[in-house]
Amino acid sequence: MDDAILNALLVMASIGVAAAVILYFVAQKFKVIEDPKIDLVDEALPGANCGGCGYAGCRAFAEGMVKAGTMEGFFCPVGGNDLMKDIGPILGLVPEDKKPQIAVLLCNGSIKNSIPKFDYDGDQTCSFTTNLTAGVGGCSFGCLGGGECVDACNFDAMYMDPETNLPVVKFNCVACNACVEACPRDILELRNRGPKEKRIFVACVNKEKGPLSKLNCNVSCIGCKACVKVCKFDAIDVNNFLAYINYEACTLCRKCVEVCPTDAIHEINFKPRKPKPPKVDKPKVAAKPKAEKQAEAVVADLTKDLPKAEAEVEVKAEVKAEVKAEVKAEVKVEAKVEVKPAEATATEGEEVKSEN
Amino acid sequence: MGLLTVSGSPHIHGGLSVKKLMWGVVIAMMPAMLASFYYFGMGAIKVTLVAVVSAMLFEYLITKFILKKEPQLHDGSAAITGLLLAFNVPSNLPIWMIVVGALVAIGIAKMSFGGLGKNPFNPALVGRVFLLISFPVQMTSWPVVDKVFPLGLDAITGPTPLGIVKEGLDNGEPMSDLMSQIPSYTQMFIGESGGSLGEVSALLLLLGGIFMLLRKIITWHIPVSFLGSVIIFSGILWLIDPNAYVNPMFHLITGGMMMGVFFMATDMVTSPMTPKGQLIFGTGVGIITIIIRVWGAFPEGVSFAILIMNAVVPHLNSLFKPKRFGKEASNG
Amino acid sequence: MGLLTFKMGGIHPPESKLSAKSAIEEVVLPKQAVVPLSQHLGVPAKVQVKRGELVKVGQLLAKGEAFISADIHSPVSGKVAKIEPRVDSTGFRKESVVIDVDGDEWDESIDTSTDIVKEIKLDQKEIVERIHRMGVVGMGGATFPSHVKYMVPDGKTVEYLIINGVECEPYLTSDHQLMLEKGEELIIGITIMMKALKVDKTIIGIENNKPDAIENLKNIAKNYQGITIEALKVQYPQGGEKQLIDALLGREVPSGKLPLEVGCVVNNVGTAYAIYEAVQKNKPLIERIVTVTGKTVGKPSNYKVRIGTPITELLEKANCDMEGTGKVINGGPMMGKALVLLNVPVTKGTSGVLLLEKAEAKRMPVLNCIRCSKCTDVCPMGLEPHLLSIIARQAENERCEEEQIMDCIECGSCVYTCPSGRPLLDNIRLGKSNVGFMIRNRSRK
Incomplete structure (x- = not known):
């Protein structure tokens, strides 16, 4: 009996020793010498592996940056400027400052604005339907409502609004570019978040002549150039009957929004306008419904919850802040969302502020 | 006139469905099932009923409450698993063992892989082998065929x-x-x-x-x-x-x-x-x-x-x- | 001996030839004709007329300048009202010429008599040139410009001309009726094609659910050299080029190659008739035979329609019950495209207008794949649709290419047979467009 136990012990021990020796030599033989900075940078990165930086993952991004020896052209959209400032000392470099961005949907062809002309029954993938038909509303440029962008989002920053059948970008968007690349019709664009989250953009990508695009959609850009004339900063271009506002040049003066005959230009998160004497010639384009619509388009996720449980929104934000401590830019946006429920009535969206 | 429907081609379907395939299998099993009722009597009927009902019940519960999806019992695949499981056990097996077998077959071998069409192993066989290894005595004490319709549960085994x-x-x-x-x-x-x-x-x-x-x-x-x-x-x-x-x-x-x-x-x-x-x-x-x-x-x-x-x-x-x-x- | 057919896969959907044996009727001219400038595969034609110009029937409207392109002629006489993008059957806008119809004045060069001209006066080069200038395209549905097929590259020899009279799509009967009524013209068209290709052997493949057409053509072909008619077993998709060659000659066109590789040129019977009219009558492709059929059609029929006629007019003439209709298809039920709007024009590729009832229009609910491999069994190209569908959806483009996704002929047999109602072909089409894009990018580098 004793012999058996002894034998077993001996055999086990000798196998262990042999394995350890083999492992040691193999490890020596196949050792990969790597710049320790890569590990440090990799640790500092959020680890989301979203690919928003243009690299296959966070590790690849770290490798690329360390090997390149410069931070120019390297930017982690998830971590943002703060993260890049943290990484700078590791590499002994100073990062360039980039303005925080957010994905913006350049289409407002909701079910109401672009009335469905047929009933689509088949595979819902946007990249398939874009070849099959022009889209249920008839616009061959606008959103197909298949939600491929939402599927592409790794940060739960998008959802499909069942009422409009359009995707909605939430505030926690990190501008990783995944949705922009997923959209087969190039409707999403990364734009600067702007001071206090204020943005002005043309929510249309239709390049057809005015009368034609108007046939399918009430809120399409018709290329009338009214906005170009009123813009003092040369921020608006019209190409192929489509206006585009350059966000770098735009000063958010809001003049173009007023003159747009089709409400194609959206303003987001502005204070409500001072009441003006009612215009006789443009009864449709009243300020209030427009503001409502814009609020709905971008901050619907927050406004929905506002009247009921604004506290919950804040709590949620705090919890997220703890969990994703390293995702600093996101945390800032999330955590500092202030809600003034007292004013949350007709123009809810505009009260949602971010002190970024 | 309502809106026209649009989809990619083809626009007609041959009418074959999972349901038809599965119930076809069930029909094919009917003669052998009836024969087993004839030879093994009440025991066989009891085993078959318990196996089919418990397989369908487990599938329903798991899809509804764990996977949170709409149960697809009408496609008949759970019924087949139950029937096959019953075909694979002796007629004098205790009822609780059959229920355990059905749970293993549906829960472990089928639904844990994602349900219909995703299981790598035949669910009924996994259930049977599980029972065979766990309860070898009960699983291998076969009742001897008695042409007289035996109403009692204690048939002679051999x-x-x-x-x-x-x-x-x-x-x-x-x-x-x-x-x-x-x-x-x-x-x-x-x-x-x-x-x-x-x-x-x-x-x-x-x-x-x-x-x-x-x-x-x-x-x-x-x-x-x-x-x-x-x-x-x-x-x-x-x-x-x-x-x-x-x-x-x-x-x-x-x-x-x-x-x-x-x-x-x-x-x-x-x-x-x-x-x-x-x-x-x-x-x-x-x-x-x-x-x-x-x-x-x-x-x-x-x-x-x-x-x-x-x-x-x-x-x-x-x-x-x-x-x-x-x-x-x-x-x- | 059993009837010939192709070897791999295939299905047999109910034939539903409701409009069979209904003679070809002419449809009255529309008030306004919309003629798209891109009715064929390849580069759109370049417009040659101006707004306000008066045009005659058969006058050139647009010229196909690229190699793979086709001329467009005016199907009606009248005034060019507009040249603007108009919605086509898929909902996309395409540049079109809109003509307000006024009378029916034909261009003088066109022989409008119904006499059959047997003697072929033109030589080989002139024939090809004539086919090119008369805007003839493949009438089977793919609308590939026909003259391209008759410009055989150096080093290739054509052994057989194969004429496709299969019409394997359920419901459609336009080719069948053409073979019955215009047999003589058809065969003359074929001799013209044989002359253009310098071949002496032609096989016409017809499925044996059309015995009268087989009989009719056999009788006529007796008087001509080198034309044989072969009855084929009914099986879908026998009308596919590659399947037809396999069925008739037992030759397999290699993956990614043209039928020319095995010494064949395949054309549709409709094309043969169009070539007859182009060469012998100097008449451009301005009208075609369209089957209007379906369970909600009061009078399923075959119409001779001018290009540019709105489909709504056909539906009215055929006395259709639009209330019960859920889907309108341009073409057959297997490969046709569902119409987005009804006021779109008939084009060179409109082989039929099929109306489906509301209940038929919807697809069945999608279930999990049960790996029954029925899609693999029926695939005429020996592909694995269940696999392609999954990897196409995951955008594994390299793997799709390895699994030969580009060989898919989009016949739809897999979807037809799938018991789980999965959108296999939708996914495969998506994969094909992705892989095609990838291949083009690669060759550009």
């Missing part, structure tokens, strides 16, 4: 022909003695051998199989290659030494062979998808079955053989592609 031969050969008894202990081939073929519910009548299982072939629910590849390899492999052994190995005919009509050939190995989900792959699969199952029956510890090997071959199905699928059109241009 070994199956396969068991008799296996044990006898292991103990060195001569073949001729053993052959006299088992029923005649005709009796076994029509259904007078003890065993699981579904092992009772090879003839009726064969009928069900032919029905499925005619209805194009299954193709000929797996049954033919399975039976062919069993006949050839056991035939070779028998020719080498008729005293040590039983003849191929015995292998064909005893045990779960017919049930395995037509209902288990041909399960669409767990069998290869190309004709070549199916031939290899059938051959493999046949050979492994005979190996287990002749040299293994268990008298019956069909279920193990099918499970083993199930495991290599993904490889068969990627190794044996169908012949592509125009791959080798044959001019002339």
Whole structure:
């Protein structure tokens, strides 16, 4: 009996020793010498592996940056400027400052604005339907409502609004570019978040002549150039009957929004306008419904919850802040969302502020 | 006029559905099921009912409350799993064991992989093998076939022909003695051998199989290659030494062979998808079955053989592609 | 001996030839004709007329300048009202010429008599040139410009001309009726094609559910050299080029190659008739035969329609019950495209207008794949649709290419047979467009 136990012990021990020796030599033989900075940078990165930086993952991004020896052209959209400032000392470099961005949907062809002309029954993938038909509303440029962008989002920053059948970008968007690349019709664009989250953009990508695009959609850009004339900063271009506002040049003066005959230009998160004497010639384009619509388009996720449980929104934000401590830019946006429920009535969206 | 519907082509469908396929299998199993009721009586009815109901119940509960999806009981796949499980157990098995078997079959072998179509192993067989390994005594005490409709639950138990031969050969008894202990081939073929519910009548299982072939629910590849390899492999052994190995005919009509050939190995989900792959699969199952029956510890090997071959199905699928059109241009 | 057919896969959907044996009727001219400038595969034609110009029937409207392109002629006489993008059957806008119809004045060069001209006066080069200039395209549905097929590259020889009279799509009967009524013209068209290709052997493949057409053509072909008619077993998709060659000659066109590789040129019977009219009558492709059929059609019929006629007018003439209709298809039920709007024009590729009932229009609910491999069994190209569908959806483009996704002929047999109602072909089309894009990018580098 004793012999058996002894034998077993001996055999086990000798196998262990042999394995350890083999492992040691193999490890020596196949050792990969790597710049320790890569590990440090990799640790500092959020680890989301979203690919928003243009690299296959966070590790690849770290490798690329360390090997390149410069931070120019390297930017982690998830971590943002703060993260890049943290990484700078590791590499002994100073990062360039980039303005925080957010994905913006350049289409407002909701079910109401672009009335469905047929009933689509088949595979819902946007990249398939874009070849099959022009889209249920008839616009061959606008959103197909298949939600491929939402599927592409790794940060739960998008959802499909069942009422409009359009995707909605939430505030926690990190501008990783995944949705922009997923959209087969190039409707999403990364734009600067702007001071206090204020943005002005043309929510249309239709390049057809005015009368034609108007046939399918009430809120399409018709290329009338009214906005170009009123813009003092040369921020608006019209190409192929489509206006585009350059966000770098735009000063958010809001003049173009007023003159747009089709409400194609959206303003987001502005204070409500001072009441003006009612215009006789443009009864449709009243300020209030427009503001409502814009609020709905971008901050619907927050406004929905506002009247009921604004506290919950804040709590949620705090919890997220703890969990994703390293995702600093996101945390800032999330955590500092202030809600003034007292004013949350007709123009809810505009009260949602971010002190970024 | 409402809005027109638009979708990609084609715009018509042949009308075949999962439901039709599955209920077709159930119909094919009916004759053998009725035969088992006739031979084993109330016990068989009880086992079948419990197995089917509990399989369907578990599927319903798991889809509804764990996967949070709409249960698809009407497609009949859970009913088939239940029926197959019942076919694979003796009629005097305690009810709670059947329920456990159904839970293992549906819960572990099917739903944990994502439900219909995603399971790598045949759920009913996983359930059966689980029971066989966990409760070997109850799973192998087969009630002896009594032509009188036995209403009582305590039927006399005894070994199956396969068991008799296996044990006898292991103990060195001569073949001729053993052959006299088992029923005649005709009796076994029509259904007078003890065993699981579904092992009772090879003839009726064969009928069900032919029905499925005619209805194009299954193709000929797996049954033919399975039976062919069993006949050839056991035939070779028998020719080498008729005293040590039983003849191929015995292998064909005893045990779960017919049930395995037509209902288990041909399960669409767990069998290869190309004709070549199916031939290899059938051959493999046949050979492994005979190996287990002749040299293994268990008298019956069909279920193990099918499970083993199930495991290599993904490889068969990627190794044996169908012949592509125009791959080798044959001019002339 | 059994009838010939192709070897791999195939299905047999219900034939539903409701409009069979209904003679070809002419449809009255529309008030306004919309003629898209891109009715064929390849580069759109360049417009040659101006707004306000008066045009005659058969006058050139647009010229196909690229190699793979086709001329467009005016199907009506009248005034060019507009040249603007108009919605086509898929909902996309395409540049079109809109003509307000005024009378029916034909161009003088066109022989409008119904006499059959047998003598072929033109030589080979002139024939090809004439086919090119008359805007003839493949009438089977793919609308590939026909003249391209008759410009055989150096080093290739054509052994057989194969004429496709299969019409394997359920419901459609336009080719069938053409073979019955215009047999003589058809065969003359074929002799013209044979002259253009310098071949002496032609096989016309017809499925044997059209015995009268087989009989009719056999009788006529007796008087001509080198034309044989072969009855084929009914099986879909026998009308596919590659399947037809396989069925008739047992030759397999290699993957990614043209039928020319095995010494064949395949054309549709409709094309043969169009070539007859182009060469012997100098008449451009301005009208075609369209089947209007379906269970909600009061009078399923075959119409001779001018290009540019709105489909709504056909539906009115055929006395359709639009209330019960859920889907309108341009073409057959297997490969046709569902119409987005009804007021779109008939084009060169409109082989039929099929109306489906509301109940038929919807697809069945999608279930999990049960790996029954029925799609693999029926695939005429020996592909694995279940696999392609999954990897196409996951955008594994390299693997799709390895599994030969580009060989898919989009016949729809897999979807037709799938018991789980999975959108296999939708996914495969997506994969094909991705892989095609990838291949083009690669060759550009």
